[in-house]
Amino acid sequence: MKNLFTLCIWLFASLVLFCGAHTAAAEVYTVKMGGDNGQLAYVPKVLTIKVGDTVKWVNNRAFPHNVVFEGQPELSHKKLMQKPQQEVETTFTEPGEYTYYCTPHRGAGMVGKIIVQ
Numbered sequence: 001m002k003n004l005f006t007l008c009i010w011l012f013a014s015l016v017l018f019c020g021a022h023t024a025a026a027e028v029y030t031v032k033m034g035g036d037n038g039q040l041a042y043v044p045k046v047l048t049i050k051v052g053d054t055v056k057w058v059n060n061r062a063f064p065h066n067v068v069f070e071g072q073p074e075l076s077h078k079k080l081m082q083k084p085q086q087e088v089e090t091t092f093t094e095p096g097e098y099t100y101y102c103t104p105h106r107g108a109g110m111v112g113k114i115i116v117q
């Protein structure tokens with residue numbers, strides 16, 4: 001009887017741990033478009049996240065900007081953002097390294113990378 005009780009406790013604890021691990025909240029990370037000093041850059045330039053996390057790009061300075069992952073329209077936001085604090089977001093569901101750029105400022109070095117682990 002005592003063993004059965006122990007088993008039940010163990011099963012319950014395992015269930016709680018298992019569910020907890022699978023409902024761990026996905027994070028939302030913010031990338032500024034345009035440095036605070038007006039620099040044509042994504043800040044941070046390289047961002048490491050986990051599968052299921054979301055990246056939110058927010059218009060900061062020197063816009064218009066956009067977010068283009070070459071060959072991956074489902075991740076991209078090609079429409080130029082003209083308004084202050086305008087934002088777009090993408091949720092990443094596959095691990096990998098994703099480089100992206102801003103169409104008008106690519107030549108000026110406005111490129112970024114999302115590393116999804």
Ligand SMILES: [Cu+2]
Nearest residue numbers: 064065102105
């Ligand atoms: Cu730009």
